[in-house]
Amino acid sequence: MSELYCLDQIRFAYLKDQVVLDIPKLEIATNEVTAIQGSNGAGKSTLLKLLAFLERPRRGSIRYCGKKVSTAELHLSRRSVSLVAQKPYLLRGTVFENVILGLKFRGVPTQLAEKQVFDALTKTGVGAFADKPAAHLSGGEAQKVALARALALQPKVLLLDEPFNHLDQASIKNLSQLIADFAHLDGRSVIFTSHDQVLADLLANRVIRISARGQVISG
Amino acid sequence: MAVFVASILAIPLGTLVAINEFPGKRFLQQLLNTLMAMPTVVVGLLLYGVLSRQGALGDLGLLYTQWAVVLGECLLILPIILNLTVTAIQSADSRLLPTLLTLGANHWQLIMMVLSETRFAIMTAIVTGFGRAISEVGAAMMLGGNIEGFTRTMTTAIALETNKGEFEFGLALGILLLTIAFLVNYGLLLLQRKGI
Numbered sequence: 401m402s403e404l405y406c407l408d409q410i411r412f413a414y415l416k417d418q419v420v421l422d423i424p425k426l427e428i429a430t431n432e433v434t435a436i437q438g439s440n441g442a443g444k445s446t447l448l449k450l451l452a453f454l455e456r457p458r459r460g461s462i463r464y465c466g467k468k469v470s471t472a473e474l475h476l477s478r479r480s481v482s483l484v485a486q487k488p489y490l491l492r493g494t495v496f497e498n499v500i501l502g503l504k505f506r507g508v509p510t511q512l513a514e515k516q517v518f519d520a521l522t523k524t525g526v527g528a529f530a531d532k533p534a535a536h537l538s539g540g541e542a543q544k545v546a547l548a549r550a551l552a553l554q555p556k557v558l559l560l561d562e563p564f565n566h567l568d569q570a571s572i573k574n575l576s577q578l579i580a581d582f583a584h585l586d587g588r589s590v591i592f593t594s595h596d597q598v599l600a601d602l603l604a605n606r607v608i609r610i611s612a613r614g615q616v617i618s619g
Numbered sequence: 620m621a622v623f624v625a626s627i628l629a630i631p632l633g634t635l636v637a638i639n640e641f642p643g644k645r646f647l648q649q650l651l652n653t654l655m656a657m658p659t660v661v662v663g664l665l666l667y668g669v670l671s672r673q674g675a676l677g678d679l680g681l682l683y684t685q686w687a688v689v690l691g692e693c694l695l696i697l698p699i700i701l702n703l704t705v706t707a708i709q710s711a712d713s714r715l716l717p718t719l720l721t722l723g724a725n726h727w728q729l730i731m732m733v734l735s736e737t738r739f740a741i742m743t744a745i746v747t748g749f750g751r752a753i754s755e756v757g758a759a760m761m762l763g764g765n766i767e768g769f770t771r772t773m774t775t776a777i778a779l780e781t782n783k784g785e786f787e788f789g790l791a792l793g794i795l796l797l798t799i800a801f802l803v804n805y806g807l808l809l810l811q812r813k814g815i
Contacts, residue, residue, distance in 0.1 A: 454717050479723040489714035491736060501732075502722035553723070 402466075404430040404557065404589050405451060409460035412446055420446050422615050423460075426608070428591065430465075433583045435604035436593045442610040444593035445486065448559045451591060452483040465556075479506065482555035486562040488546030490534035495526065498534050499549045506553075513552075520552035521545075525574060539566040547575070551582070558582055560592035564599060576603055621692035622749045629697050629748075630741060633704025634730050638716060648705065654698035662695045663761030670762065683764040688772065691758035696748035703747060707740030708733055739811050746807050750800055 407426040413419045421443040428434050428451075436444045449455040450462060453474050461468055469477045482502075490498050499520060503513035521527045524544040529537070537545060543566050550558060560579075564572050580603070583590045594600045600607045611617045636647065669675050670682040670690075681687045711733070719732050734741060756774040763770030765779060773796050780789035 449717070452721055454720055475723075475725060478720060481721075483717075483721045485714060485717070487714070489712055489718040491715075491718070491732070505723045505725070505728050549722070 402430050403463070404428050404465065406463040407450075407457075407460065408463070410450070410457045410462070411459040412443075412450065412455065412457050414446075419613075421450070421457075421610075422613070423447075424616075426616055428589070428608075429606075430587060430589050431583060432589055432605040433579055433603055434589070434591045435600035435607045436591065436610060437595065437597055437600045437607050438593075438610035439595060439612055442612050444595075444610060445561050447610070448483060448561050448591070448593060451557070452481050452559050453478045454483065479553075480555055481557040481559060482550035482553050483559040484543075484546045484550045484561065484563060486565060488542055488549075490537070490542055490545060493534060494530065495521070495532050495534055495537070495545050495548075496530040498545060499552050502549060502553045516552045516554065517548075520548040523551060523578060524548040525571070540568070540571065543567065544571070547578075551578075556587060556589070558588070558590045560590065562594060563592055564594060564596065572599075579603060621689045621696065621752050622745060624689070625693045625697045625700050625748055626745050629700035630704050630734065630744075631730065633701045633744075634708060634733055636701070637705045637708035638729065638733060648702070651698050651702040651705070655702055657695065657698070659691075659695055659755045659757035660761065662691055663758035666691050666694065666758070667761050682762065683766060683770060685763070685770055687762035688759050688770055691762045692752040692755060695755060695758060696751050699751055700744045700748040703744030704741055707737045707744060710740070711737050742807050742810065746803055749803060753796060753799065 405426070405428040407423050410421060410423040410426070411419060412421040436447060438444050446455065450457060453464075453469065463469075464477055467473075491501065496517060499517045500513055503516060508516070518527065518530070521530055524547045526541060526544045526548060529541065529545065534542070534545065543563070547560070547563070558579075563575060563579075567575065576599075579590050579592065582588055583605075592604075609617050636644065666687065667674075667682070669677075670679070670687055671677055672682075681690070715733065715736055716729070719729050724732060753772075754774060756772075756778055759765075759770070759772045759775050763772070763775065765771050765775040771779075773792050777789045777792045777796070780786075780792065
């Protein structure tokens with residue numbers, strides 16, 4: 401398995417002297433499903449933000465696909481990963497407009513973009529909601545639309561923050577299958593956080609456990 | 620005209636201030652808060668000094684022209700629209716920026732989308748600037764000279780008519796001014812209701 405991320409001497413704090421993450425060394429391989437498991441407030445979401453290049457570590461470095469990501473390359477690196485937040489934000493407009501937005505940013509031709517949008521919406525089971533205003537969705541529906549929005553971009557890395565929250569049993573099963581299928585695609589990887597140990601063990605090739613003090617304790 | 624020019628300058632600048640972190644940002648916001656309350660006669664006085672014959676821009680011959688009035692109004696409302704734009708964007712949902720970034724927005728796309736998502740608050744900023752500009756009298760009087768048919772604004776006309784003892788005419792102009800302000804605000808309300 402080739403290396404996807406390599407975190408070296410990472411230290412992250414939102415406020416001075418309040419270290420959220422302290423990771424001396426962490427490697428994550430490509431083409432795998434990796435679960436990050438830990439209690440609430442352990443720093444799982446912060447770790448995902450670092451992996452999505454939304455936050456920069458205060459100390460240490462992150463190598464991505466074998467290269468250290470410079471500030472100039474941040475934008476390109478961001479475009480190859482997609483993060484679905486725990487409480488996703490949907491923009492004004494319809495579900496379709498939300499899902500196609502990232503493809504518009506990339507300048508994907510309209511016809512191809514529309515196909516990718518409908519494929520993603522169908523995969524996540526919200527194909528019928530395309531014309532529905534995003535503001536009218538329930539928590540679970542919004543989660544599925546946000547997942548479709550990420551999938552439509554066909555990212556190299558799919559980052560999911562507590563993706564099973566708000567989902568019923570059938571949706572959990574569907575998402576589990578979707579995660580497994582995605583990671584089977586060539587060069588794709590899934591990293592998800594969960595406080596549910598059983599689900600993490602069941603789905604992931606590797607489970608990284610983070611302590612309450614933001615340190616990797618196993619994995 | 621002043622509202623248009625001030626908006627073109629203040630909205631992109633306000634967006635940049637809101638979405639970026641830089642040293643002195645807090646001081647800048649404090650300064651903008653102060654400038655929002657700047658008395659109109661102070662703007663008039665400062666610009667009068669710059670535009671008068673001995674001033675730095677005296678050679679341009681702008682004093683007592685419509686351009687001088689536009690410049691004065693523009694300087695007066697620029698901090699208002701700028702500050703309200705910054706506040707509007709900072710008050711938006713904290714998930715907005717990370718969402719746009721993770722969707723792959725570049726800097727320009729980020730600015731456009733942030734403006735689109737906060738458009739009602741931005742429109743309110745513009746309308747507030749417009750309200751300040753049409754109700755202003757000090758700078759317009761000092762820089763325009765209240766020349767009939769040329770630099771006379773509704774507010775300077777009201778001041779003049781009152782001085783002349785034409786109280787009823789001044790009042791009628793005041794009501795007209797209020798009606799314009801009401802119509803602009805009502806237009807904004809309609810846009811918000813339609814969800815544009």
